[in-house]
Amino acid sequence: MKIDTLTPNNSILKELGKRLSRVRKQQHFSQDRLAEQAGIGVATLRRIEDGQDSQLGSWLKILKALQLTSSIDSLLPETFNSPMAEVLAEKGARYKRSSPAEASTWEDEGA
Numbered sequence: 001m002k003i004d005t006l007t008p009n010n011s012i013l014k015e016l017g018k019r020l021s022r023v024r025k026q027q028h029f030s031q032d033r034l035a036e037q038a039g040i041g042v043a044t045l046r047r048i049e050d051g052q053d054s055q056l057g058s059w060l061k062i063l064k065a066l067q068l069t070s071s072i073d074s075l076l077p078e079t080f081n082s083p084m085a086e087v088l089a090e091k092g093a094r095y096k097r098s099s100p101a102e103a104s105t106w107e108d109e110g111a
Contacts, residue, residue: 001015003015010051013051013052013053013054014050014051015051016048016051017048017049017050017051017052018049018051020048020049020062021049023066023068024049024066027066029066031045031046031049034062034065034066037065038058038061038062038064038065039061039065040058040061040062044058045062048062060072
């Protein structure tokens, strides 16, 4: 399922729970073992995998136990440039490069 701005929160939670369950199984973790490794209760892990609301701190512990810390960093990157910010920065750089004072010299100015 593709998650976008129109996806309801409860659907996002269910999808993330399914994805977590799939990753846990691929890494050969039982719910009991992953909960223990993450330092959370098994009931908490079950609620998360069932798509129920949970605390971000629990997610962080789980992702660290699964060695998915890069996923944490990509959730909210340290630096983020919106497409509009990139276009404006490019325009500004282009304007500076083509500045009339720098771009041309008069013939009588000499070299």
